[in-house]
């Protein structure tokens with residue numbers, strides 16, 4: 001290059017260089033590869049229906065097997081060839097389930113797909129046996145709970161829930177948009193095929209879509225239906241002056257460089273919408289269906305488009321749900337509190353699994369850590385720079401030619417030794433295992449899968465062959481339990497050569513991603529186990545793969561080692577199998593910003609163990625953005641840094657001393673708070689209530705919180721405000737509620753119910769402890785969370801106006817399932833009348849116990865003036881002095897903090913500490 005003298009060549013070079021620099025930044029999202037609603041016939045048809053066009057009538061209402069049943073028949077005798085069967089069931093806790101399907105006795109050409117393995121058996125068996133239906137002439141009414149009843153209106157057919165006083169809560173088909181296309185056999189000359197770009201979908205049973213409207217009464221906002229990169233409160237997609245013109249799409253897709261503000265569907269789908277309003281509380285509507293779904297949030301006046309708006313007696317938000325296939329299997333969750341809805345939803349689809357303790361700490365990932373030497377270097381640099389981390393990840397390049405369960409023997413000749421070196425420091429490794437199998441006759445997995453007929457078939461019945469990382473690939477038919485079980489066995493230590501017990505798994509590309517398939521996925525007419533078409537199952541494919549992987553790790557550990565599996569694709573129930581991340585985001589401030597509503601939405605829909613790639617996957621973050629991302633990411637329930645192959649290296653020590661210090665501080669913040677996080681994970685495990693929560697979940701009556709998705713709660717005690725712009729000197733932070741908030745860095749108290757304009761520096765993002773709470777911490781610095789097991793605790797007591805506070809601590813062995821039989825410590829700490837008390841709140845034992853000699857060696861009291869000089873510990877009658885401080889909280893003179901050093905009470909015991 002240095003010898004080039006020709007100015008022309010130089011110009012040409014400069015030109016080429018500038019092109020290659022600019023091309024990627026000009027919206028890389030390949031919009032044309034994906035269908036919009038107009039290009040999706042079922043969506044287009046459903047969207048063109050006008051309100052009140054449904055002519056179905058509910059007839060022959062009766063009680064059958066404990067359900068209310070009815071026939072949906074067409075009033076004018078058309079266009080329904082066969083009546084549909086409506087089934088309404090009521091479950092414990094007042095959950096209403098509404099099913100509509102074709103009548104199997106009338107011989108539809110095949111059974112429509114009902115998603116198996118999502119609804120818990122435990123839930124099914126909590127069905128209340130209906131015995132009575134009150135006939136009100138125009139409608140039939142059944143009892144739901146002490147203050148709610150479910151109503152089936154006959155003509156036109158409509159299902160709704162109302163309060164006994166008469167007010168409506170939630171309804172279906174109130175706008176008459178219900179439509180159900182029945183399966184048909186092709187007649188001579190009929191062609192149902194659809195084309196998109198170069199792909200043709202044969203649609204052998206004709207159009208089979210279902211659509212209907214759902215109304216949320218008294219709602220100010222609706223939320224949920226991940227996964228989209230959008231605000232937490234969902235904007236209308238139809239009606240006068242709307243922001244988005246496309247519906248929210250639920251179709252699991254591998255979208256290259258997704259946009260940060262779009263209703264477009266990405267990797268996962270959960271058709272659960274929540275509503276919240278100051279008057280009406282919180283409700284939820286869930287449609288269990290795995291086909292492509294499109295959902296419109298209808299803006300005020302949407303139905304006046306044809307000139308006439310219906311007067312409505314109650315304020316409400318209307319929505320329109322459209323799905324390509326499947327049946328209606330819908331659940332009404334009636335709150336009334338935000339946490340009730342999440343509990344109700346997870347009582348149907350399962351509570352989040354309890355992660356291993358190490359998995360709640362910091363994860364270091366990159367595509368790719370090149371070889372064993374690279375792994376060794378990165379690992380030792382963390383120690384050299386005193387930065388804790390727990391897990392080192394290997395992406396696709398660690399394999400032999402993208403054949404999963406193998407190692408590149410040149411780059412990773414000693415995988416077991418490598419894992420053992422990490423394990424010696426209490427660290428773990430994660431490798432990637434994707435669902436595409438390289439079509440290579442010498443690859444044992446491919447051989448077995450081919451011989452056993454374990455692949456998804458194309459529409460002609462041959463093994464489907466698509467293009468992915470390994471080149472020509474086939475895809476396991478994980479809908480089939482036999483195939484899942486076979487796959488699960490591949491994870492045993494014997495079968496997975498080079499694996500050790502400290503190795504865990506990452507599932508990527510499980511939408512499934514097919515580079516040369518329609519919309520980068522599998523054709524809709526591909527065939528699964530039992531003749532199920534891919535279109536009917538698509539959104540659940542990744543779920544089944546995730547399930548099979550988690551089952552594999554469960555088998556490997558003889559059922560006593562909690563699996564850790566990260567998945568990109570998800571579906572209702574994925575919370576039972578592991579963690580989810582928000583996929584391939586970009587190193588831009590806007591992506592940092594949208595990560596918060598994305599993770600919050602996952603939490604609202606059951607998936608609490610979630611996070612976004614810290615730093616942004618694509619592109620190179622500038623240093624300030626990277627630091628801010630660490631500071632925010634330290635509060636994501638799942639905290640992992642990850643980066644694309646083509647990005648510059650960005651381990652935390654590569655940006656100069658000051659920035660290393662800032663990133664170290666951010667990561668240490670997470671480690672200090674691990675006892676609090678783990679306690680919250682257990683709360684999620686038992687109730688479904690997420691670790692990371694929107695403000696309105698904790699302050700449901702405070703309207704100022706309903707749209708706020710810049711700040712969030714971690715549990716009920718910590719409020720975090722992200723910083724989303726470069727060079728920020730101030731942040732405007734709304735602190736909800738009537739109590740005050742203590743700045744977690746300075747201890748300074750701020751009033752609640754007020755927006756504060758706070759100065760910010762580069763050293764942290766604003767985070768506050770709510771007055772009235774107690775947070776357990778572990779302040780000693782170690783290399784990994786595993787090495788902190790025996791460390792003492794600090795309690796931070798933030799007193800409220802009546803000098804009271806309360807908090808919890810949950811501890812178990814961090815890895816086995818014995819906590820399920822009572823092997824754990826669960827304490828409540830409460831401070832009242834000048835006395836701190838620790839009480840046992842563990843459920844009565846069921847066989848196993850867990851013990852710990854850990855002590856509390858420091859108690860920090862926020863909000864007490866320095867007049868108090870001593871404390872008395874009981875039992876033991878031990879007198880301790882109280883000191884002002886800690887010093888680092890004295891940065892501001894107005895802070896009131898006291899410290900009790902070395903009370904040395906055990907976390908497992910009952911005790912009190914009295915302030916004298």
Ligand SMILES: *[C@@H]1O[C@H](CO)[C@@H](O)[C@H](O)[C@H]1NC(C)=O
Nearest residue numbers: 351352353354355562685686
């Ligand atoms: C909690 O997590 C465990 C382990 O993942 C799981 O088996 C259990 O079903 C979860 N839920 C409850 C209520 O324990």
Ligand SMILES: *[C@@H]1O[C@H](CO)[C@@H](O)[C@H](O)[C@H]1NC(C)=O
Nearest residue numbers: 803833834835867868915916
């Ligand atoms: C000591 O603390 C208690 C509350 O625990 C308070 O009521 C009392 O006034 C305090 N005494 C002094 C001297 O500040």
